[in-house]
Amino acid sequence: MTEKIASEEKVIFNLGSEKFALGTEKVKSIEEMQDIIPVPLAPPYVTGLINLRGAIVAVVDLRQRLGLADIQNGRDMVILIVEHNGEDVGLIVDRVLSVEIFEMKSQPVPEAVTKTKSGRFYLSILGAKDEKVVILNLDKILALEEK
Amino acid sequence: MDTTKYRDLFVSETREHLVSLNRALLALEKNPDDPALLDEIFRSMHTIKGMAGSIGQDQIAELAHKAEDLLDRLRKRQLKLAQPQVDAIFESIDYLESAVAELAAGRDPQQSLKDKGSGLSKKIEALAVAPQSSKTEASSNVSGGNDFSRINPLKTADSFVYKVRVLLEADVALKSARAFLVLHTMEQFGKIAYTVPERRDLEAERFDRGFSVFFVTNLHSEKEIKSRIGYSEIEDIEIEEVVEETEEEAVERRTVSAFTQLAQERPREVKVSTERLDKLMNLVGELVVWRERLKQLAQMSQNTLIQDSVDQVAQITSELQHQVLASRLVAMSEIFDRFPRVVRDAAKVLNKDIDFKLEGRELEMDRSILQMLAEPLVHLLRNSVDHGMETMVQREASGKRKIGTVTLSAQKVKDQALITVEDDGRGIDHEMIKKKAVEKGWATAEQVSGLSQKQAFDFLARPGFSTAEKVTEVSGRGVGLDVVKSRIESMGGSISIESTAGQGSRFLLNVPLSLAIIRTLLVSARKQVYALPMSQVMETFELKPENVRTLQGKTAIVYRSQAIPVQRLSRALKLETEEGILSGPTVVLERQGSFAAYVIDRMVGQQEIVVKPLSRFLNADKTFSGVAISREGHPMLIVDVNNLET
Numbered sequence: 001m002t003e004k005i006a007s008e009e010k011v012i013f014n015l016g017s018e019k020f021a022l023g024t025e026k027v028k029s030i031e032e033m034q035d036i037i038p039v040p041l042a043p044p045y046v047t048g049l050i051n052l053r054g055a056i057v058a059v060v061d062l063r064q065r066l067g068l069a070d071i072q073n074g075r076d077m078v079i080l081i082v083e084h085n086g087e088d089v090g091l092i093v094d095r096v097l098s099v100e101i102f103e104m105k106s107q108p109v110p111e112a113v114t115k116t117k118s119g120r121f122y123l124s125i126l127g128a129k130d131e132k133v134v135i136l137n138l139d140k141i142l143a144l145e146e147k
Numbered sequence: 148m149d150t151t152k153y154r155d156l157f158v159s160e161t162r163e164h165l166v167s168l169n170r171a172l173l174a175l176e177k178n179p180d181d182p183a184l185l186d187e188i189f190r191s192m193h194t195i196k197g198m199a200g201s202i203g204q205d206q207i208a209e210l211a212h213k214a215e216d217l218l219d220r221l222r223k224r225q226l227k228l229a230q231p232q233v234d235a236i237f238e239s240i241d242y243l244e245s246a247v248a249e250l251a252a253g254r255d256p257q258q259s260l261k262d263k264g265s266g267l268s269k270k271i272e273a274l275a276v277a278p279q280s281s282k283t284e285a286s287s288n289v290s291g292g293n294d295f296s297r298i299n300p301l302k303t304a305d306s307f308v309y310k311v312r313v314l315l316e317a318d319v320a321l322k323s324a325r326a327f328l329v330l331h332t333m334e335q336f337g338k339i340a341y342t343v344p345e346r347r348d349l350e351a352e353r354f355d356r357g358f359s360v361f362f363v364t365n366l367h368s369e370k371e372i373k374s375r376i377g378y379s380e381i382e383d384i385e386i387e388e389v390v391e392e393t394e395e396e397a398v399e400r401r402t403v404s405a406f407t408q409l410a411q412e413r414p415r416e417v418k419v420s421t422e423r424l425d426k427l428m429n430l431v432g433e434l435v436v437w438r439e440r441l442k443q444l445a446q447m448s449q450n451t452l453i454q455d456s457v458d459q460v461a462q463i464t465s466e467l468q469h470q471v472l473a474s475r476l477v478a479m480s481e482i483f484d485r486f487p488r489v490v491r492d493a494a495k496v497l498n499k500d501i502d503f504k505l506e507g508r509e510l511e512m513d514r515s516i517l518q519m520l521a522e523p524l525v526h527l528l529r530n531s532v533d534h535g536m537e538t539m540v541q542r543e544a545s546g547k548r549k550i551g552t553v554t555l556s557a558q559k560v561k562d563q564a565l566i567t568v569e570d571d572g573r574g575i576d577h578e579m580i581k582k583k584a585v586e587k588g589w590a591t592a593e594q595v596s597g598l599s600q601k602q603a604f605d606f607l608a609r610p611g612f613s614t615a616e617k618v619t620e621v622s623g624r625g626v627g628l629d630v631v632k633s634r635i636e637s638m639g640g641s642i643s644i645e646s647t648a649g650q651g652s653r654f655l656l657n658v659p660l661s662l663a664i665i666r667t668l669l670v671s672a673r674k675q676v677y678a679l680p681m682s683q684v685m686e687t688f689e690l691k692p693e694n695v696r697t698l699q700g701k702t703a704i705v706y707r708s709q710a711i712p713v714q715r716l717s718r719a720l721k722l723e724t725e726e727g728i729l730s731g732p733t734v735v736l737e738r739q740g741s742f743a744a745y746v747i748d749r750m751v752g753q754q755e756i757v758v759k760p761l762s763r764f765l766n767a768d769k770t771f772s773g774v775a776i777s778r779e780g781h782p783m784l785i786v787d788v789n790n791l792e793t
Contacts, residue, residue: 037783039719039771046764054432055429056762
């Protein structure tokens, strides 16, 4: 993996206390938390379905998908609507922090991290220790896993 | 001039032409002497050339122009049609396809593609060089520009210039005579500058049904001109006054006219984006939900005035729903016409000779369902050509016709489309499948020996099954029937396989024709509402604990004098594991001939719902066939009764 300059616009959000990011071009809208209808027999990380202005969208609990600790944040939770393979999917995140343009080098994910449960969903890392932002690999997160 | 607004139109129009080009060229390859096919190909190329030129895609226009020249020579029999020329035209079609794909993505074709294009242009130009005919006809200028050098000499101070477009009726017996009469009549009250096509072409009947006359007259009433020309055997006359324009205006108008000309050919159709159709469908879906809600309220109000109005609204809603569904229908030919090329190319790579037959091109089905079908069908066709069909040598050795036959057909069976892909190839050896299933550890030798042929074929659609000995370019690797199967099932369809070893195979796909609106019974389990298709609900009743028996460790009740399994719906959906005492509201569901009963929390009501496909995340197990929106506006899952645990 080579270093590259990331000068794209990112949506920065929290999962727990950690910061994560997705390119704004991937995020179609940010929706308020709403009633999610659970789906029996669905994979555990799929919270359920919402009615988004007449279209029915599956919602993924991003925290559970990344295998992060289950700390309910509650109030500030929102649903990011992303498009993947022609389908809209919702991602629950704890809080949206900002939309920022980054003009710095993103670093590859250290190999040790890629082997952790959540690390395999990381694309690259922006910034230094304290202000670290992990850019997520949407394709991996939304890939279907063989049962 | 800003040409981007025409770009999308160019892309969609050109794609349509490319589909018909492919079809006509394939047919021409088989019937090289059919002049109508050459004409059709020529016309499509000509149109593409015109459109490309008008939006400044010179490279595309150039190639189309060279191809058009070549076709023109073939048409005029100055050249004899041979394989290199057919291949070159196929190559140009491929080139045009990739160039259009670039444009569709909002990019200009890349340099490498451009190089390929100009290489191809030269190649075609070389192919077009042939024994020169004595007469080199100046290509008639049909670019749409009005030739004022021919109009101006006829103009006087008080004359007006009109372009009169005449469309003859479809079944006019003597077109040239009719055209002559029209021109003759017009000359009684004005002067004809020129016509498009040219007069000699009109006289030689070298036109379809329409022609334009550039006409100078002292009359200044379009109505008057129309009535003087008369209506005998004429379907339509359009008249517009022509004014000499600046160069800039000329360019702009030429661009527009290339497209309006196209539009005039099909005045009854309007292009609507699929996105808009989907939105319409969603809205109608919501409307249907609210209609049901309104009906309920009206009933409660006991006010006949309100009830009558609601009835009216309900009727209109039903009709609207019907019309929206109908507007989404497109003919199978939309995707079918791409397949002859797929089969031809696959056969060519494998050095097989295949007679490909298409049946049922005209069958109409919902656009989104049709789009989902394309990929599985390509896969099945390639499979047939690659694995199903023997080599020519093998076919001869087994006493078969050297040319193999692959047939793709579509027909309507009840509310569904039955699509079959059939070949007369080597067939599928079900014993070999059984052997392989044992090898894979899917079943024991004992188990498979008792399986029917049909059951053996089910192994074919399992992930990881592949009988091809070697990987070929045509079928690729790794993608098997399992993908086809899951795709078809996600559309609410089914697939079955029939085959006789040595004689051929048949893949049968059953898919819905349109997005379903179904009547459902709504029931609740664990506070969630689920929809059960009314067609599979046999009965609802209140279950008493004393009627439940236990047979071989499973709970059952007697229904129509047979024991049928009974359990809580919430348990079948894995929402709970404890059984407890079975009693309360119960539904009996029919599933492919057998029955099963489910105890629910309560009956919620009946509702007509528009079935929407389930997200692919939730498609993995087949417990639900789709999803809909409840009266309260929440997503509501539709239970696939056939796959519900008993």
